[in-house]
Amino acid sequence: MSAPTPPIGRPLLDPTEHFPALAALRSAVRAGDAEAVRTAFAPLTDEDDRALASSVVAGTPDCEPFLRKAAAERPDDPLPRSLLADRLIRVGWEIRTDHRAEHVSAQQFEGLHAHLRQAEILLIDVCAAHPRYALAWYLRLITARGLELGGGEARRRHDRLAEHHPHHYSGQTQLLQQLCPKWGGDWDTAHAFAHDRALAAPEGAPNGALVAVAQLEQYLDLAEKQNKTAAETYLRAPEQRTAVLEAAARSVLHPAARTDAHQSVAAHNAFAALHSVAGRHVEAAPHFRALGDRATEFPWGYVGVDHAAAFVRHRKTALAKG
Template identity: 90%
Template sequence: MSAPTPPIGRPLLEPTEHFPALAALRSAVRAGDARAVRAAFAPLTDEDDRALACSVVARTPDCETFLREAVAGHPGDPLLRSLLADRLIRIGWDIRTGQRAKHVSARQFEQLHAHLRQAEILLIDVCAEHPRYALAWYLRLITARGLELGGGEARRRHDRLAEHHPHHYSGQSQLLQQLCPKWGGDWDTAHAFARDRARAAPEGAPNGALVAVAQLEQYLDLAGNRDKAAADTYLRAPEQHTAVLEAAARSVLHPTARTDAHQSVGAHNAFAAVHSVAGRHAEAAPHFRALGDRATEFPWGYVGPDHAAAFVRHRKTALAKG
């Protein structure tokens, strides 16, 4: 994989800044042009690319009115219903905020659940009518977690997704969150799932980043319990280091990796972040070079309160050392 021009600009945090086609999609949403929105999804044959495009729509402020009207005009369209569902999910999660449950009020939970139940109604119908429709099953992994339906139900939904899309990285990322202790799981199960899906995926696929994300989740959990020394010791352990290197070599650093894949940006950011936090700056450098200026809010929000500043700071150190 050839390295792009070294980064010289500000971090680009929006997917619409990474991929011009996604900017055109957002413009179509803002214009209320359902035909153009559907046309923007037509060339996206990779289901992970479709998941990211869906999130771009969902993150467009105040688009729910347009999407409700579009669904009313095309009631059988699975894409439009899924887009509306994702927007409802986004509104609900914004109300809840990203705080741990103990810091979220009963009123916030009530509003989150109300929006997620609306999304579920849409998605249940899509899945019943189109059992292979990856976008709807992926979104139902998010609603399962938010509605606190438990790990068993989340696994069932993931299994239905995996029947037809066994390497759906976005769906696997959602289940990985469910498997972490903060959502009722445990670390052994979370890491085993990440390793298994990384190894099962085709070479060059982004799935290897699941290994890095799982490590960052455990690091954050330890650090959040005011045990920074234990968190650093965990992340810098040789076995964690080896696991990340192997996952990256098989994933986004493999010669067959698609540099135009939407999810490769998030995967490179995950690998860069875990190496940076562990103090392995030279090993973060190849990922920063592949990224250029393309940053993502996750996982840099785990590294510091200002994710753009965290990206810039660690990128500068990595490129100086590697």
């Protein structure tokens, strides 16, 4: 018997609505309370949870003056400098937008690079003083891509992260982006990396979703460069279906999976989106049941301009059929 479906409501795209502790963290940032921010990070032992918490801080409007002050007051503490770097990265990418490079102006690239260079200076110092500090190495994967430092440098940074945090899912998703053709990689390498990291991770870990993300990336690329029919044909091929089903069974659909972890939420969304786009609504249903209302902006932005509407539309179909 399948688990009962939780009550369905509006999709919750903001992670602070999934995890109340993150709402308290955002409130601390808005209040300019550096001690409360440190206290919020203290119990976070999972590095993917810390990466998410950092993104909540970075996404808080007008927080940069507070973060600069906090970093200046505690120059030996890697957290404030990393949080400031994350904010600079966020602002830089907002200037660039998420359009393909050919649709980004020289002025937008200049704004992106200026912010990323500031972030790099902060993160280089953090990594030199704290070589095991996962958050800084994770953020340096993002700056490497934005500054167009190449796949080799991105791999080097990922390897430094993986030395002490071999299953850092957030870091792996960043390197996977670098390995895609849009950032100078190729599909064979991207899919091989996703498959390898999915198998290397413990059972129940979210890393299996890398397989789904890689397929979604190629789907989007085919839809843009050829047409939607070619993209859907690719996704519906038996070998693609088998690969993603096996990855899901080993990760978020495995009995050992953590249902309360944000990265499990992100992984379920990736699997649900992939199956939905491929027309496999029955196979998307278990992921939607696990999610309830917990949506994420990525990858639903790949499915529709309105993230929430895409999630709701496909959830309705999947739960009706599966």
